[in-house]
Amino acid sequence: MIEIDGITKRYDGTAVVDNVTMTIEPRTVTVIVGTSGSGKTTLLRMINRLVEPSAGAIRLDGEDNRSMPGFELRRRIGYAIQGHGLFPHRTVAQNIATVPVLLDWDKARIDAKVAELLALFQLDPAIFAARFPHELSGGQQQRVGVARALAAEPKVLLMDEPFGALDPIIRAKAQADLLDIQKLLKTTIVLVTHDMDEAFHLADKIAVMDKGELVQYGTPAELVTNPATEFVQTLIGASERPFRLLSIETAGQAVEPGTADGKPVGAATSQRDVLSELLWTGRDALPVAAADGTLIGKVTLEGLARRAARPQ
Amino acid sequence: MVIALLVAYGALVAPFATFRANRIVPGEAKSVLAALPAGAGVVLLGLMIVAAAIILLKTPALLRLATAAVALGAIALFIGLTAAYLTPPENTYARVSPASGFWILLFAYALLAADSITRLRPRPGVRVLLLLATLGGAAAILVSGLWDGLSILKEYAGRADVFWLEAGRHVALALGSLFASVVVGLPLGILCHRVEPLRAGVLNTLNLIQTIPSIALFGILIAPLGWIAVHVPGAGAIGIRGIGAAPAFVALFLYSLLPVVANTVVGLAGVPREANEAARGIGMTDRQRLFGIELPLAMPVILTGIRIVLVQSIGLATIAALIGGGGFGVFVFQGIGQTAMDLVLLGAVPTVVLAFAAAIVLDALIEMNTPSQNRGRTT
Numbered sequence: 001m002i003e004i005d006g007i008t009k010r011y012d013g014t015a016v017v018d019n020v021t022m023t024i025e026p027r028t029v030t031v032i033v034g035t036s037g038s039g040k041t042t043l044l045r046m047i048n049r050l051v052e053p054s055a056g057a058i059r060l061d062g063e064d065n066r067s068m069p070g071f072e073l074r075r076r077i078g079y080a081i082q083g084h085g086l087f088p089h090r091t092v093a094q095n096i097a098t099v100p101v102l103l104d105w106d107k108a109r110i111d112a113k114v115a116e117l118l119a120l121f122q123l124d125p126a127i128f129a130a131r132f133p134h135e136l137s138g139g140q141q142q143r144v145g146v147a148r149a150l151a152a153e154p155k156v157l158l159m160d161e162p163f164g165a166l167d168p169i170i171r172a173k174a175q176a177d178l179l180d181i182q183k184l185l186k187t188t189i190v191l192v193t194h195d196m197d198e199a200f201h202l203a204d205k206i207a208v209m210d211k212g213e214l215v216q217y218g219t220p221a222e223l224v225t226n227p228a229t230e231f232v233q234t235l236i237g238a239s240e241r242p243f244r245l246l247s248i249e250t251a252g253q254a255v256e257p258g259t260a261d262g263k264p265v266g267a268a269t270s271q272r273d274v275l276s277e278l279l280w281t282g283r284d285a286l287p288v289a290a291a292d293g294t295l296i297g298k299v300t301l302e303g304l305a306r307r308a309a310r311p312q
Numbered sequence: 313m314v315i316a317l318l319v320a321y322g323a324l325v326a327p328f329a330t331f332r333a334n335r336i337v338p339g340e341a342k343s344v345l346a347a348l349p350a351g352a353g354v355v356l357l358g359l360m361i362v363a364a365a366i367i368l369l370k371t372p373a374l375l376r377l378a379t380a381a382v383a384l385g386a387i388a389l390f391i392g393l394t395a396a397y398l399t400p401p402e403n404t405y406a407r408v409s410p411a412s413g414f415w416i417l418l419f420a421y422a423l424l425a426a427d428s429i430t431r432l433r434p435r436p437g438v439r440v441l442l443l444l445a446t447l448g449g450a451a452a453i454l455v456s457g458l459w460d461g462l463s464i465l466k467e468y469a470g471r472a473d474v475f476w477l478e479a480g481r482h483v484a485l486a487l488g489s490l491f492a493s494v495v496v497g498l499p500l501g502i503l504c505h506r507v508e509p510l511r512a513g514v515l516n517t518l519n520l521i522q523t524i525p526s527i528a529l530f531g532i533l534i535a536p537l538g539w540i541a542v543h544v545p546g547a548g549a550i551g552i553r554g555i556g557a558a559p560a561f562v563a564l565f566l567y568s569l570l571p572v573v574a575n576t577v578v579g580l581a582g583v584p585r586e587a588n589e590a591a592r593g594i595g596m597t598d599r600q601r602l603f604g605i606e607l608p609l610a611m612p613v614i615l616t617g618i619r620i621v622l623v624q625s626i627g628l629a630t631i632a633a634l635i636g637g638g639g640f641g642v643f644v645f646q647g648i649g650q651t652a653m654d655l656v657l658l659g660a661v662p663t664v665v666l667a668f669a670a671a672i673v674l675d676a677l678i679e680m681n682t683p684s685q686n687r688g689r690t691t
Contacts, residue, residue, distance in 0.1 A: 050593055075595030085590025089608050099594050149594065158593075 001026050002047060002156065002188065007056035009042050016042050018212040019056070024205075026061075026155070029182060029189045031199040033235065034209035040192045043209065044158055047190065048077045060156065075099055078157035078187070082164040084145035086133040092118070092144050093129040099152040117147040120181065139170040146178070150185065159191040163198065175201055196235060200247050201270075208232050220248045225311050242308035246271040251288050254307060255297035260285035264295060275304045315420050315427075316367040322416030323360040329394045329414065334405040335463065335652050341411055347394045356390045359383065360417070367424060373431040380425035387417050388453055395461025409463035409654055436676030443672045447665075463654040464661065471643075471658075479662065481557070481638035486625040486666075489561055493568030493621060498614070500569070501576025502602065511577060518570035526563060526628055530635045533559035560637030564628055568621040575617025579610025612682045619674035626667040630659065 002024040009017040017039040024030045034040040045051040047058055049070040058065045065073055086095050093114050100110045118125040121143040133141055142162065149157055162178075163171045175198060182189055193199055199206050200220050207217045208231070216228035224244045227233040236244060251274045252267030264287040265274050278286060278301050285300040327341030328348075345353040363383045366375065395408040410418075429442065459465050468475055504511040524532070538554030540547050552558045583606050591601045607614075633641025640659040647655030 048593065071595045071597045073595070074593060079590070079593035081586060081590055081593065083586045085584075085586035085593075087587050087591070087605055087609075088584065098596075102595060102600070145590075148590075 001061055002190070003059040003062075004043075004047075005057045005059065007043070007046055007053050007058060009039070009046060009051060010054045015054075015212050017046070017053075017209075020209075020214045021056075022207060022214060022217050024188065024190060026188050027186045028204040029179070029191065029202050030205050030207060031203035032190065032192045032207045032209060033194065033196060033199045035235075036194065037211075038209040039212040040209045041160055044160055044190060044192045047156075048074045048079060048158055050074070075102055075152060076154055076156075078149035078152075078154040080146045080149040080157065080159045080162045082161040084133070084141045084165075086141055086145055086148070088133055090132075091129065092123070092131050092133070092136070093125075095133065095144060096148045096151050098148055103152055113151055117151060120184075121147050121177070123147075138166055139174060142166060142170075142174055143177070146181075150181075150187070153185075154187065156188045156190070159189065161193055162191065163195075164193075171198075178202065196237070196240075196244075197247075200244050208235060221245065224248075241310075243272050243275075246275055246304060246308050249307070251299050252290075252296070254299050254303055255288050256300060256303055258285075258298050259295065260287045260298040260300075262286050264289035265299070267291065267296065271299070271304055271307065274299050275301075275308075278304070315424050316364045318416055318420035318423075319360055319364045319367065322413045322420060323357060323364075326413035326416055327411040329391065329398065330409050330411040331398045332407045332409075332463075335407050335467075335654060336650065339407075339409070339411075342394075342398065344413065347398060348390060349393070349397050352390060352393055352397075356386060359386050363421075373428040376424060377428040377432065380421045380428065383421045384418070384425070385449065387414060387421070388450075389458065391462065392453070392458035395459070399461055407463040407466065407654065408461060409657075436679040440673060440676050443669060447669065464657050467643075467652070467654045467658045474642075475658070478638055478640055478642050482626075482629050482640045482663070483666070485557065485560055485564060485629040485632055485637065485639055486622065489564035489568055489625055490618065490622050492561075492565045493572050494618060496565075497569050497572030498576055501573040501614075502580065504573060504577050505580040515570075515574060515577070518573055521566050522570045526567070526631050527634065529563045529566070530559055530631070533562055534635075537562065555635045555637075557632070557637045559635055560629070560632030560639075564625050564632070567628060568625060571617040571620045571624070572614075575613050575620075576610065579613030579617075580606055582613060583609045612678050615674065615678045615681055619671060619678065622670045622674060623667045626663060626670060630663055 004020055004022050004024070007017060007020050008015055020043060032040040032043060042051055046053050047060075047065070049065060060077075087098070090098075096114045096117055097110045100113060105113075114129065115125045118128060123140060123143060128136070128140070128144075133144070136144065142165070146157075146159075146162065149159075163174050166174060178189075179202065181187075191202060203220055205217065205219055206223055208215050208223070208228075210229070210231045216223060216232050218226075223232060224236060224241050227236060247270050249271050250267060251265050251269045251271060254271050254274075255267070260283070262281065262283055265277060267288055267290050274286060278284070278299075284302070285298045287295050287298050290296050323344060328344045329342050330339035331342055332339040344356055347353070348356060360383070363379050366379045371379075391410050391414055398408045399406050429439070434442070453459055454465075460469070500514065504514050521529075534554040537552055537559050541553045542548070544552075587605055587609070588601065591605045596604065629637075629639045630641035630644055632639050633645050640663045643659030644656050645659075647653065647657075647659065
């Protein structure tokens with residue numbers, strides 16, 4: 001659990017982050033969104049003390065994050081940034097091993113961890129371990145960057161626009177992979193982005209920052225149905241609201257009994273994508289298949305329309 | 313094409329060697345045919361024609377390199393023969409020295425060799441081996457006594473002890489001041505990088521020093537070093553005086569600081585921002601970041617600075633002789649004083665060879681330290 005308690009950062013008297021208080025539940029994905037200059041990155045960087053706050057406190061599992069030197073704190077918290085930040089003169093394996101080496105793990109444990117992470121990120125250790133970062137594609141570099149952030153098994157992973165430098169196709173894949181890995185490792189992820197689609201796709205909770213203030217902190221559905229300010233509404237986009245609602249939940253959550261014709265969609269597909277498929281193929285309903293391929297029911301146009309409507 | 317013209321001019325038109333009755337009278341130029349015994353001259357000319365043909369035709373780089381090596385070997389051998397042929401028996405005053413034709417040929421083939429080596433793109437280690445082979449070849453000829461009849465070596469023969477003494481001083485001056493400038497300049501550069509307000513001041517000061525002509529700088533240093541020698545106990549005892557090696561060392565050191573500091577600053581500034589950011593973000597201390605990330609990534613640029621410094625210092629150390637600092641400059645200035653060009657060459661040629669060798673070795677070092685951009689992918 002990360003408790004942010006009245007945290008403020010002032011530069012030359014101007015508050016970049018102004019008295020922000022929020023609690024981040026463990027094992028969730030929290031996305032901080034906002035325009036550039038809203039203070040979202042500064043807020044993130046105060047969690048691992050890359051930026052020291054002017055006032056307020058941040059507690060990790062009840063422990064003040066100033067109770068140890070900054071570099072020790074940062075070794076316990078994963079950190080991944082846009083453009084990956086890999087060390088160009090070190091191999092992929094050496095990059096991933098950075099924090100374990102700083103923590104003086106023994107060599108066997110480091111090697112095992114590196115191999116495990118490479119496999120987890122679908123990078124064959126035999127091929128990639130000895131490569132240098134410039135020999136990788138953008139998507140591979142990004143995965144190595146995240147693998148490096150996770151190497152010391154941190155409970156918390158901070159990500160600053162981690163997918164910003166990727167093209168849309170690779171970005172979608174990277175986002176899906178991140179969710180899978182989060183489910184597997186149960187890491188608490190705090191991610192900063194200005195991409196609302198990304199926020200709705202990834203977040204359990206979204207924090208909206210505007211001019212240094214936290215204007216709303218809630219689930220994606222709350223943000224859509226009950227935006228706290230004009231700014232939140234603009235950020236979400238009035239015409240996007242029904243689709244945002246649908247993008248939060250999966251086909252599995254909208255299953256109705258019965259069967260339908262056509263190629264089944266996976267239960268994990270977002271309702272938004274199912275709606276798109278229905279509209280495009282001109283159907284009223286599509287069958288839904290569980291992960292193992294068994295049919296579990298159908299999703300109907302009418303059902304989705306009901307779900308996309310403004311809650312009464 | 314240009315090289316072939318140079319070869320033709322050097323071999324056919326320009327004199328190959330100069331004969332003088334003694335070391336200071338004007339010489340008598342001899343063409344290739346006149347400077348060598350009848351058969352040998354023809355052989356050399358024939359060789360040069362073949363070489364020129366190989367240069368003119370589009371031949372592979374390796375063949376060109378071999379041609380350059382053979383031709384260089386040939387003119388080195390034949391200039392030795394010239395000396396033996398032209399010097400009258402039992403005459404110790406006569407001087408035979410290489411003339412413009414020899415130097416032009418030497419230049420042309422060195423150019424050819426450099427060009428073909430560039431085309432072959434050998435790895436750094438191979439380049440150092442080539443350098444060693446060339447130096448080894450020259451050393452072998454020197455030891456064999458083939459060149460003993462040449463004027464430069466006659467000058468050397470009379471000064472063998474002094475020559476090696478001055479060579480030692482020269483190298484000590486150049487390397488010592490380099491070492492001192494790295495010891496001081498590297499931390500200073502790191503400090504300038506970390507403490508922004510210092511940067512402009514330090515670099516401007518060093519720039520200013522760089523613009524002072526070397527002789528003037530020696531002059532400027534005489535007063536303070538002289539004062540130190542008199543007033544600081546023990547300073548005189550370790551050789552600090554207004555003139556001599558101390559001011560030469562200090563001047564070379566001051567000249568060396570700018571390239572070292574400036575390149576350190578530039579190298580550190582060139583470290584990718586994200587790498588630095590990530591290093592901090594995952595918990596490296598400032599020191600770990602400096603030694604683990606920043607310095608290794610800045611190393612090629614810093615080494616480039618050191619290369620500039622070393623080559624510059626080897627050249628500048630020649631001037632140290634003016635204020636009694638020793639080094640190869642001693643022969644250069646003695647030679648100028650006595651209008652004995654051979655003596656000047658005795659100082660100049662080793663200086664050039666030394667600087668050239670230093671440049672090649674450091675270039676190889678720089679390439680070996682350049683992170684992976686060229687390595688790995690191509691092999």
